Amino acid sequence: MLRMVKRWTGIVMYGLIAIAVLVYRDPILRWLESDASDHIGWMIGAAALLATVPVVPFGVVAGIMGAKFGPVAGGLINVASSTFGALVLFCAVRFAFREQGRRYIARFRQLDRFMRFMERNAFMAVLAARLIPFVPAPLVNAASAISAMKAGSFALATALGKIPVMFVFAFIGHRLLESVSAVLWITLLYLLFLAAVYAGYLWYRRKYLSS
CATH class of the missing domain: 1.20.5 (Single alpha-helices involved in coiled-coils or other helix-helix interfaces)
Structure with a gap:
């Protein structure tokens, strides 16, 4: 509920x-x-700071970055900022709040398969979780932090996995006030991409995680 x-x-x-x-x-x-140059410094800093706050809808921040700096520069800022925020939370759980992290993930009964996925291939587990945006990001951060996964691998998997959604948000923010039809098309393509990723995950789960 x-x-x-x-x-x-x-x-x-x-x-x-x-x-x-x-x-x-x-x-x-x-x-x-x-002039974007008047704002870029503090906007990037604010985006990185907001990325560390799980309750903030970062998609809104990502859309603003795309609207202000364009889909390419905005997308890159989004990926860097959100990855930085995830890494900060990863380090916080690993080095300061490990027990709290264990209690947090214990609340999710469906996490067993994800943890088994991490035991087999932590990099692919985090990458898949980032590609599917409805997987709770704080849960991925905490589960990764209490595992044996290295911080560098976590950061790389997070950055790669966030590329599609962060560039989509940047594109939507860039085009929202200019072409609603373009936004609808990119959203549809992204939903098809998500469906393909989720289908691949279900196949992997049945083949390798069902036992």
């Missing part, structure tokens, strides 16, 4: 933000047309 409430809270939050974007379209456009 609590998980369902959290899910709907996130959906409502994104909906309210989308409405606010449409209502304040003109001032947002004026801000986006201002």
